[in-house]
Amino acid sequence: MSTAGEYRHFAEDVALHFEQVGLSRTAGRIFGWLLISDPPHQTMDDVVEGLKVSKSSVSVATRFLIESGLVQRLSLPGERRDYYCVVEGVWQTFMRQQMNQVKAFRKLAEQGLKMLADQPAERRNRLREMRDFYAFFEEEIPALLDRWEMVKSEAEKD
Amino acid sequence: MSTAGEYRHFAEDVALHFEQVGLSRTAGRIFGWLLISDPPHQTMDDVVEGLKVSKSSVSVATRFLIESGLVQRLSLPGERRDYYCVVEGVWQTFMRQQMNQVKAFRKLAEQGLKMLADQPAERRNRLREMRDFYAFFEEEIPALLDRWEMVKSEAEKD
DNA sequence: TTGTTTGTTCAGTATTGACCGAACAAACAG
DNA sequence: CTGTTTGTTCGGTCAATACTGAACAAACAA
Numbered sequence: 001m002s003t004a005g006e007y008r009h010f011a012e013d014v015a016l017h018f019e020q021v022g023l024s025r026t027a028g029r030i031f032g033w034l035l036i037s038d039p040p041h042q043t044m045d046d047v048v049e050g051l052k053v054s055k056s057s058v059s060v061a062t063r064f065l066i067e068s069g070l071v072q073r074l075s076l077p078g079e080r081r082d083y084y085c086v087v088e089g090v091w092q093t094f095m096r097q098q099m100n101q102v103k104a105f106r107k108l109a110e111q112g113l114k115m116l117a118d119q120p121a122e123r124r125n126r127l128r129e130m131r132d133f134y135a136f137f138e139e140e141i142p143a144l145l146d147r148w149e150m151v152k153s154e155a156e157k158d
Numbered sequence: 159m160s161t162a163g164e165y166r167h168f169a170e171d172v173a174l175h176f177e178q179v180g181l182s183r184t185a186g187r188i189f190g191w192l193l194i195s196d197p198p199h200q201t202m203d204d205v206v207e208g209l210k211v212s213k214s215s216v217s218v219a220t221r222f223l224i225e226s227g228l229v230q231r232l233s234l235p236g237e238r239r240d241y242y243c244v245v246e247g248v249w250q251t252f253m254r255q256q257m258n259q260v261k262a263f264r265k266l267a268e269q270g271l272k273m274l275a276d277q278p279a280e281r282r283n284r285l286r287e288m289r290d291f292y293a294f295f296e297e298e299i300p301a302l303l304d305r306w307e308m309v310k311s312e313a314e315k316d
Numbered sequence: 317t318t319g320t321t322t323g324t325t326c327a328g329t330a331t332t333g334a335c336c337g338a339a340c341a342a343a344c345a346g
Numbered sequence: 347c348t349g350t351t352t353g354t355t356c357g358g359t360c361a362a363t364a365c366t367g368a369a370c371a372a373a374c375a376a
Contacts, residue, residue: 010270017262020180024364035284036270038277044323054366059324080374081322086284091291104175112168112194119196126193126244129310133249136306144298148291182334202353212336217354238344239352 004050007036011051021098023068026053026061031070034086041074041083069093092145099141106134162208165194169209179256181226184211184219189228192244199232199241227251250303257299264292 014032015025029051034042037050047058062084065071072087087093109131116124172190173183187209192200195208205216220242223229230245245251267289274282 006273010273013266013269017259017266020259020262022178022180026364035288036274036281038281040281040284055322056324056326056367057365060365063324091288095291095295101175101178104178108171108175111171115164115168116194123194123196123198126198130193130249132310133253133306136309137253137302140302140305144295144302147298148294151294152287152290184334213352214337214354214356215335218335221354 007033008051010036024061024064026057027064029053030058030061030084031065031086034071034084041076041085043081043083045081047084068097092148095141095145099138102134102138102141106131106138109134165191166209168194182219182222184215185222187211188216188219188242189223189244192229192242199234199243201239201241203239205242226255250306253299253303257296260292260296260299264289264296267292 011029011032014035015028018028018031019025030047033047033050034040037046042050044055044058044062047053047062048055051058062071062073065084066073070087070090070093071084074083074085076083109127112127113124113131116127169187169190172193173186176186176189177183188205191205191208192198195204200208202213202216202220205211205220206213209216220229220231223242224231228245228248228251229242232241232243234241267285270285271282271289274285
């Protein structure tokens with residue numbers, strides 16, 4: 001298989017996984033492409049050419065990726081076109097976004113508890129466990145992210 | 159608003175959040191319903207009646223929830239109908255499933271690194287960081303789950 | 317100004333999948 | 347065995363949305 005074909009295939013795999021976490025397929029494709037592209041910064045036409053998707057799709061998907069903080073636009077001196085590339089430390093950003101879901105689940109549990117405020121304890125137990133569980137992770141995952149930062153900067157010191 | 163209406167509304171909210179994490183809306187509705195129902199175990203008709211969804215939808219959604227390990231079927235002695243209820247320790251199960259995505263992302267990175275095996279280090283750096291990041295969480299989140307178990311059983315000792 | 321390059325918006329299409337009702341199957345009661 | 351209750355499967359409909367091409371806008375060059 002051609003190299004371009006392999007790259008496209010990889011981008012497709014990334015897209016599938018992105019879809020699993022609720023993001024659009026094209027956004028995933030582009031992100032996957034930007035993970036392996038050489039150079040790391042690519043123009044819209046590079047992406048259109050590389051992935052065989054329409055310019056309009058790339059336009060909306062990149063906007064989404066930029067708003068999400070996963071990709072950044074950059075202009076090179078003397079260049080008219082915009083370039084796109086994966087931002088530094090994407091994965092922390094990405095993980096923090098997933099954290100929002102953790103928080104949302106905790107709030108959901110609290111909403112339910114409020115609704116069942118006048119109900120007996122056994123009935124509220126299910127929601128209490130839910131709330132406590134997510135409150136725990138809401139606190140601990142940021143701590144993990146910090147530890148990751150530590151580990152990484154430690155490794156880079158060599 | 160009637161109580162039933164409030165409950166339905168809560169179930170709807172749960173459904174929306176379930177959708178965010180890639181599960182079907184009806185499954186989320188049913189799960190939300192089972193979180194607050196009294197008693198905790200409900201028949202199919204209870205759910206059909208409570209949520210105003212078709213029996214067929216409930217059938218496929220409960221099957222899915224059972225396969226996922228979030229809900230269990232139980233038969234009561236002398237009762238002909240099946241009952242459904244949220245399993246003990248759902249949230250650990252749920253979190254472990256999300257862990258599969260973490261693992262999938264790590265594998266994806268490794269697939270990419272394999273593909274770029276003959277490429278210069280700078281080009282592989284993006285994928286290496288991705289792999290290391292997810293490998294880190296793949297190791298640390300189970301540890302967190304264990305700690306949660308500890309904390310919980312500690313709290314229950316009173 | 318006029319023409320060219322680059323990127324965005326919009327309307328239409330097509331695909332996906334959730335949902336329902338009805339037909340069907342299985343288990344049980346009489 | 348016959349009828350009733352309970353649950354599953356299937357076909358069709360509907361809604362949501364991803365994607366495209368084409369029209370449009372904006373920035374720049376000549």
